[in-house]
Amino acid sequence: MGKTLFDKIWDAHVVHQVNGAQDVLYIDRHFIHEVTSPQAFSGLKTRGIPLFRKDQTVATADHNVPTINQHLPISEPLSRKQVETLSENCEDFDVRLYGLGHQNQGIVHVIGPELGITQPGMTIVCGDSHTSTHGAFGTIAFGIGTSQVEQVFATQTLLVSKPKRMRITVNGQLQNGVLSKDIILYLLSKLSAGGGTGYFIEYAGEAIRSLSMEARMTICNMSIEMGARGGLIAPDQTTFDYIKGRKFAPEGEDWSRSLEYWKTLKSDEDANFDIEYSFEASDIEPMVTYGTNPGMGLKITEIIPEKIDTAKPESFAKSLKYMGLKPGQPMKGITIQNVFIGSCTNSRIEDLRIVAEYVKGKKVNESVRAMIVPGSQRVSKQAIEEGLNVILTEAGFEFREAGCSACLGMNEDKIPAGEYCISTSNRNFEGRQGPGARTILASPLTAAAAAISGKIVDAREN
Template identity: 70%
Template sequence: MGKTLFDKIWDAHVVSSNEGFPDVLYIDTHFIHEVTSPQAFDGLRDRGLPVFRPKQTVATADHNVPTIDQHLPIKEELSRYQVDMLTKNCAEFGVELYGLGHPFQGIVHIIGPELGITRPGGTYVCGDSHTSTHGAFGAIAFGIGTSQVEQVMATQCLLQQRPKRMKIEVNGQLNKGVTAKDIILYIIAQISAAGGTGYFVEYAGDTIRSLSMEGRMTICNMSIEMGARGGLIAPDETTFEYVKGREFAPKGKDWDKALAYYKTLYTDADAQFDKVLTFNAADIEPMITYGTNPGMGIGITQSTPATESIEAEEQSSYKKALAYMGIDDNAPILGKAVDYVFIGSCTNARIEDLREVAQFVKGKHKADNITAWIVPGSKQVQEQAIREGLDKVFIEAGFALREPGCSACLGMNEDKIPAGKYCVSTSNRNFEGRQGPNSRTFLASPLTAAATAVTGVITDVRTMLESEFAEFV
């Protein structure tokens, strides 16, 4: 019987396998940042251990960093301490650090791909749940806990139970104004925030194949939001073209050898999955969440579910979520006034996202009631945006283009949404207080966020798309 792509990569990285025990899995690259690494470094220090393979460890500062005045000392004491500790720990243990001011600094899941560190067939881990982003390259990538961060630092290996395999197919042509973010929000809404628990997902189908690498990264990024261990997409010419020539990608004869291997990375025709789900792209419209987990999502023209339509044991938590969000059941979201628009995060802060938003807002201006932040995912994205003049478009439209970092995706830095305020966000989580204590989050695509910024209310972007822009999306 044939193998799935997941099994091919997993089997190639198993160092030891014994029945009844987790596999010992070799990790090609370990990404670290300032939040989940300090305790791991302390653990090594206490045991007198070095980082086993520092050249396969890549560090950056992203979660706690400010996104304005990055040349000045960080104001928040805890954030400053964590970033300072990352600098000291990396210097002591010989780990390369792309810290503030470095041309490669940025959100960990954005710099790996853009630098050519993330490649097909590899294994990648990080003390961050959205490590599944890297699976877009046909790789096994997943988040790990702090004790596991220490384990990988000490051994370059990890004890892991092999998850079940799920295939999610999406076929057909996307409707106008529907993007990769809408695809993944739709899937999660259909199967729930726990629908992928215990599985590693392979995304397939001609709709997925039609996506750019940036779109594929958005899809894989949110695999964890359906409870899955991770997600991946088989590499193809789109993948190879993206990786080729990047800073740390193989060059010359090494590239030829690597490419030959990359082309073997696909699921065999007779491979078996534990579960297969199929969706039609034509059924997907621009999506928006209304509750306090990413599975609570609806098409932009739909109404929130009626309470009586929710299973009895879940009605209490449903009512609690609606109360927190200050919205009614069986009611439309369209037209609701909001206060903030955040375009950024490891889900949607790549140059393609910024180009898409800039093309939409050019010649328009944000509504007076909106504070609009655009936060590039890396210094490279920021510099590219400036070279292309996108910064001028944003400024003229009243949007603030800030400096790279995780920013308002999570309330761990200075970019917080005030209590009670509403934010349409391109990030990946809408948990209670995720963007700041008592903040309220609607997850959406960059296009929907941009349209909302311009109108001041939650908007169906399709009503605003010009014909030439519709072709672009």
């Protein structure tokens, strides 16, 4: 019997099996940030334990950083304390840190790939649920809790149970105006926010292989929203071309040796998955969410359903009440007040180019506040070099500095209570973007169209 890609990577990293139920898994890369690392560092200090392999740990400040005036001291006390604590801990343990002001600073799941730190065949963890982003490179990448962060600090391993394997195949060609964000929102609408629980997902098929690396990252990023432990895509020439020449990518003989190994990283033809799903790309349209979990999504041409099979009637009703929506109501035409383009899901240069191309020569609706937040200092620099910032600001967007920003209500970039925000982020939970904020998830293209129109529209018609 052949092996899945997931099995090949997992089995190669098992250090020890415990009672046949759990594995001690070796971790190749450990990303950390200012929110989930302080307690873990404190645990090491309290017990007098050194950081086992500091060279495999990479730190950045992203969640609580302001996205304006980053050259000034952080004004919000808790954010300032967390960022300062990260700097102090990294200095104490000699950890590589890309803090505010550093050219490599940015959202943790943006900087890993763009610097070439993320490479096929690795195991990667971070105290952040959207670590699954890195799976786009053919890695086993998943989020961990603070106690596990400390465990990796101390041992460079984790005691974990092996997930089951799921494969989702998307065949055929996508329609014009349909992006990778629409693919994953469509899959979530079909399989629900809990449909991947207990599984690690491999995405396959012609439509997946046709995507850029940045688009693949968007899909893997939101695997966790399906309840999955993570998601991955087999590396191919698109992957290799993306990595080559990046700052920490292998060079010379190391590159040749790495490439030879990377080309073996694919599921065998006779590999067995615990469950499989198949979808046609032509069925996917621009998607938007209408509820308070990412699985509550629909095509932009559809109306809000009377019920969904995966939700209890009372929770479904509660979700619609929070969102100020009703069954049978179309999403097209709903007036919005905010647009946020950014987060580890959609803040890469490709996303900014898509938005700039659409809004060039247009103006943001006067009733809309529109923010666009690059995922890293490098993305910001590239956008400026390409003149994207000029196009965006002339259209009426606030072009901000790198950080997680309005993806989550943990920093200063919050959405006012009761207002709608078309967001390219990954979660639409109650209060996710601020107390009372109403989040509608969408692709960068749909978000850009909403910014110009002041309401939800189908970008293919505008």
